[in-house]
Amino acid sequence: MKTEPENLARIIETVADAPTVYDALIALQEIYNVSFITYHLTATIISELDAPFVQTTYGPEWIARYLLKRYVHIDPVVQQGFLRQLPFDWREFDITPETAEFFDDARQYGVEGYGYSIPITDKAGRRAIFSINAARPTTSWDKFVADNRAEWIEVAYRVHLKAIHEIHGGKDPVPGLSTRERECLSWVARGKDHKDIALILGISEHTARSYLKSGRTKLGCATISSAAVQAVKFRLINV
Numbered sequence: 001m002k003t004e005p006e007n008l009a010r011i012i013e014t015v016a017d018a019p020t021v022y023d024a025l026i027a028l029q030e031i032y033n034v035s036f037i038t039y040h041l042t043a044t045i046i047s048e049l050d051a052p053f054v055q056t057t058y059g060p061e062w063i064a065r066y067l068l069k070r071y072v073h074i075d076p077v078v079q080q081g082f083l084r085q086l087p088f089d090w091r092e093f094d095i096t097p098e099t100a101e102f103f104d105d106a107r108q109y110g111v112e113g114y115g116y117s118i119p120i121t122d123k124a125g126r127r128a129i130f131s132i133n134a135a136r137p138t139t140s141w142d143k144f145v146a147d148n149r150a151e152w153i154e155v156a157y158r159v160h161l162k163a164i165h166e167i168h169g170g171k172d173p174v175p176g177l178s179t180r181e182r183e184c185l186s187w188v189a190r191g192k193d194h195k196d197i198a199l200i201l202g203i204s205e206h207t208a209r210s211y212l213k214s215g216r217t218k219l220g221c222a223t224i225s226s227a228a229v230q231a232v233k234f235r236l237i238n239v
Contacts, residue, residue: 008151015158021055021166024159029057032148034134035112039159041128041167042082053167062109074102081117081129087149090115114141116149118156123176125235128163130156174234181215184208186237189228 011031018024025037038056056063065071072078076093090113093099103113117131132152134141164172177185180201187197198208216227219234231237 008154011151011155012158015155015162018162021159021163022057024162025055025057028155028159032132034132035110036133038131038133039128039156039163040078040081040131041126041160041163053163055163058111059109062106062111065105065109069105071102074098077115077117077129077131081119081131082127084119085121087116087118087153089145090117112136116145116152118153120156120160122157122160122164124172124174126164126174128160130159174236175218175220177215177218177231177236178211180211181218182231182237184211185215185224185228185231186239188212188224189232189237189239 011028014027014031015024018027021039025039029035029037036057038054038058040056041053058066066075076099077090080093081088095103103111107113111133112135114136115131115133117129120126120128120130122128130152134144161172180203183201184194184197187200192200194205194208194212197203197212198205201208212224212227215231216222216224219227219230221227221230228237232239
C-alpha cells in the first residue's frame with residue numbers, strides 16, 4: 001500500500017503531466033471520485049489576457065445556463081470565495097432566497113449541494129479558487145473532507161501553477177516580490193524617495209535602497225520609477 005506522501009506525489013505528477021488544466025481537472029475528478037471540479041482565476045494580470053480564466057468539468061448545459069442567467073453575480077462560491085483566505089465548506093453560506101433559487105436550478109443539472117473550495121493567493125497577489133463538488137458521499141462528507149483537505153490544498157496550488165504556465169506559454173511573467181520590496185515600490189509610486197521611505201518604514205536608507213534595487217532587478221526595469229510603474233501594472237502594489 002502506498003503511503004500518503006507517495007500518493008500525493010503521484011497525484012501531483014498526474015497534474016503536471018496532463019496536457020491542459022482541463023485534463024488535469026478531469027483526472028482529479030476521477031482520482032477523488034467526485035462529481036465536478038472547477039478552477040477559477042480572477043485575472044491573469046497581463047494586458048490583453050487580463051480576464052478571468054475558468055476551467056471546469058461541469059456539463060455544457062449547466063455552463064450555458066450559468067452564463068445565460070449571469071449566475072456569476074449570485075454564485076456564493078465566487079462572490080464570497082475571492083474575499084476569503086481559508087478553505088471553506090459550501091454549507092457555511094447564508095442561504096438567501098436568491099442563492100436558494102440558484103442552487104435549486106443547479107441541482108437540475110447535476111450540481112449537488114456538497115462542495116468545498118480552496119482560495120489561492122500566489123506570490124504575485126493573483127487570486128483563484130479551486131472547488132470540488134460532490135453528491136452525497138457513501139461515507140460522511142465531513143470525514144471525506146477531513147481525510148483529503150490537506151492534500152487538496154497542495155493539489156489546488158499545483159493546478160494554479162499549471163494554469164499560469166498554460167496562459168502565459170510556459171513562463172510566469174510576474175516576479176515574486178517580498179513584502180518590503182512591495183512596500184518600498186508602493187511609496188515610490190506615491191512620489192517618495194529612499195530617504196522618505198526609510199523614515200516611513202523605520203529602516204535605514206541603505207536598506208531602503210537595497211529593497212528598491214532588488215525589486216527593480218526582479219521586474220527587469222532600468223529605473224526605480226519604471227519598476228514602480230511595472231509593479232502597478234502587474235497589480236503587485238496598489239496606489
